[in-house]
């Protein structure tokens with residue numbers, strides 16, 4: 001990245017295009033999703049916008065150019081995510097499934113696998129879905145643990161040219177697909193004879209062998225269709241193994257790197273929305289006093305502290321996504337900080353902005369608390385900060401010869 005922080009004309013165009021799409025198609029969708037009590041119906045409301053986004057080329061924009069897509073730089077990705085997530089983070093998360101599920105394909109897939117697995121997501125129409133089936137109901141922070149711990153419990157047993165997969169997966173967006181027969185592609189973290197491994201199941205393998213046990217009813221990000229599904233005797237060709245048996249732990253960690261870094265930008269979107277509301281309130285409401293409440297120093301301080309932290313998280317996340325997309329050695333460390341610092345800052349900032357507004361913020365009709373519900377998810381999803389992400393940071397800090405200046409290039 002050339003260090004200037006000015007958006008290029010192309011990035012300005014991307015911002016305007018993403019914002020226009022979000023205002024036209026995601027704002028009303030978000031309102032409809034809020035009003036719908038049933039999790040499955042809520043998720044299905046998104047399908048028309050999903051198809052429009054595919055038609056407008058946004059799905060291809062998630063796929064690297066090296067494999068036929070049109071993904072730009074990390075900063076491009078950050079601009080796009082911020083604009084969409086400002087209107088509907090749940091739609092953005094649901095749409096971005098291929099970002100995680102296809103990462104291991106790019107990393108170790110054979111040319112034939114890359115061609116076959118990426119093809120559905122280069123489409124100009126339809127609503128293709130990809131899911132990264134990592135999490136399990138009994139826990140996933142210790143997915144790499146070996147017996148006698150449970151670790152990954154989904155099994156893949158070789159049977160001739162196939163593996164037979166059995167287990168229960170949970171939480172991942174769109175595990176059930178649009179119709180309960182599974183997504184177009186599901187990358188399954190499972191235990192094969194050689195250890196934790198990744199298998200790609202296509203829809204034809206899943207249909208009839210996937211049972212939806214429950215759709216979760218989330219307090220925030222309500223349009224994300226997260227479910228618990230049972231995989232029963234799913235026969236996946238051995239040709240769909242990614243890399244080698246036993247490579248699954250490293251591949252899974254790498255798969256969540258871009259999405260983890262992007263959580264910093266989801267956090268920015270929540271803070272940005274909350275700031276706009278709180279600032280408008282503070283500059284227009286007197287609450288019975290002589291002047292708008294921004295005249296009180298404490299109110300102005302809370303707003304300026306929030307603004308400074310939003311700018312800081314945005315810059316950190318741009319840098320992290322830039323490193324991730326360009327596969328720079330600092331990607332892991334910066335990506336983890338964008339995830340952990342970004343998500344925890346968002347919770348604190350939105351909560352503080354609610355205090356600026358006062359009791360009005362606790363009225364359902366005043367939309368500030370929605371941003372808190374979104375922000376509360378970010379330390380927990382894409383690998384919880386305590387169970388997954390801070391442990392990765394600890395491992396980095398304990399690496400012999402760790403150089404604290406390396407990530408910033410200031411060594």
Ligand SMILES: Cc1cc2nc3c(=O)[nH]c(=O)nc-3n(C[C@H](O)[C@H](O)[C@H](O)COP(=O)(O)OP(=O)(O)OC[C@H]3O[C@@H](n4cnc5c(N)ncnc54)[C@H](O)[C@@H]3O)c2cc1C
Nearest residue numbers: 134135139140141171172173224380381382383384386387
């Ligand atoms: C909207 C949404 C979308 C999601 N998308 C996906 C997806 O696409 N794919 C997917 O697979 N999952 C997905 N998830 C699940 C999400 O990624 C979780 O972060 C993941 O399941 C890990 O959860 P966890 O770390 O809380 O693990 P758990 O194993 O449930 O751990 C729970 C808690 O126990 C503690 N803990 C456990 N082990 C340790 C340890 N060794 N050290 C320290 N503390 C420990 C921590 O406090 C941790 O937070 C999604 C969830 C939501 C809500």
